[in-house]
Structures are given as structure tokens and as C-alpha cells.
Amino acid sequence: NAGVMQNPRHLVRRRGQEARLRCSPMKGHSHVYWYRQLPEEGLKFMVYLQKENIIDESGMPKERFSAEFPKEGPSILRIQQVVRGDSAAYFCASSPAGEEGLGYTFGSGTRLTVV
Amino acid sequence: QQQVKQSPQSLIVQKGGISIINCAYENTAFDYFPWYQQFPGKGPALLIAIRPDVSEKKEGRFTISFNKSAKQFSLHIMDSQPGDSATYFCAANQFYFGTGTSLTVIP
Secondary structure, three states: OOOOEEEOOEEEEOOOOOEEEEEEOOOOOOEEEEEEEOOOOOEEEEEEEEOOEEEEOOOOOOOOEEEEOOOOOOEEEEEOOOOHHHOEEEEEEEEOOOOOOOOOEEOOOEEEEEO | OOOEEEEOOEEEEEOOOOEEEEEEEOOOOOOOEEEEEEOOOOOOEEEEEEOOOOOEEEEOOEEEEEEOOOOEEEEEEOOOOHHHOEEEEEEEOOOEEOOOEEEEEEO
16 A cells, blocks of 8 residues: 655756646545755645646745646656756645645655756 | 744753653644654654543553643653664644654663
């Protein structure tokens, strides 16, 4: 029973390029959450998705960032025209539908470096 | 605005001692307070969680104390071990995280 799978583990992009981060939730989980972690800081909530629906994107920057969770396939966090300040670790978590907190599991993250 | 404030930023404890990490929150609508443990290069892992209808929850060496009126909660790690050395995050409703406490347990 694989956990939450994130890939790539490490991603290097030049300024202005696009970064695509993928998250495959645990089997049976229909909710996905994305977080950003800057060095020496806690996790900042970005977006909460269910299949084909964005439930809460209050933590997403207004520009250049988007997320999707299609009916088939992993959830994708897309960052367009990356800048140095986007360098961070990006974590996703998944949970089953239902009561909050049960089965909430994080992936190992994608470490994005913008050069 | 930081919805959850966590202290201390770092903590050094002798093996066998008690580690205490504190958090405070603002929004009284929060109703779920988890603690996460994170090792370098890994994602956070749920350690223990509490809801505001109880004042204390214990799982093994880990205890959460919750003070609803003060809007504060804390994690106590009894008999701290070197393997407990990690970063600990408190959170509220899974969307709001504290800034983390780096715990080092020295033998």
C-alpha cells in the first residue's frame, strides 16, 4: 500500500521556466492538499482539491500558480515563469472523504530550486 | 497574519528528560489540533491530535494538553530519546501550521 507519492523529488528550473509538481494520493483518498515550506519556516497551506474540483485556494498566490486534480491521474501543481522566491519544498497530503484528520498523510515533498 | 504561534523555535533536552512545545491560536472556530513530526528530507507525519472537547490526550510518551479558554495547546514528550530529534509542528484544522520547533535530544 504505497503512501502519497510526489515526483520529482528534486526539480531545478531556470528563472522564467515552468515547474510541474505531481502528487498521487494514497489509494482510496479523494482529497488532496498542497503546502509550501520555506527554509526555517512552517508549512503554508496553498490549495485543497477533490477530484475535478478546487475546494479552497485561499493560500494560492494570485498569479503564476495553479492546481488541478483531474478525474484520472495525479494532482498537478503548476508554477509558471518561476522566480527565485519560488524555491521551496512543496508537500502534498491526501485524505479519504469524511471526517477531518483521519488518514491524513503527507508525501515526501518536491524540492524546487530556481536558478 | 500567523494563525498559529509556536514556541520555542529550538529546544535541546537531555535523554530521559521532558520536551515541551507550546502553541497558541487565534480563531475559536478551529476544532482540530494535530501535531506533526518531520525528519530531514521527509514529509511531516501525524504524531497525535486533539479536539477541543477534551483537555488532554496521551499516546505512549506523547501527550497533548489543551486549554480552550486560553486558546493554547502543548506537546509533551516524556522520557525523550535521541530518536525523537526532529522538527515538530503544531497545526489547527490542518490548514494552519506553526513555524516549527527543532528538537535535539542529547545522549
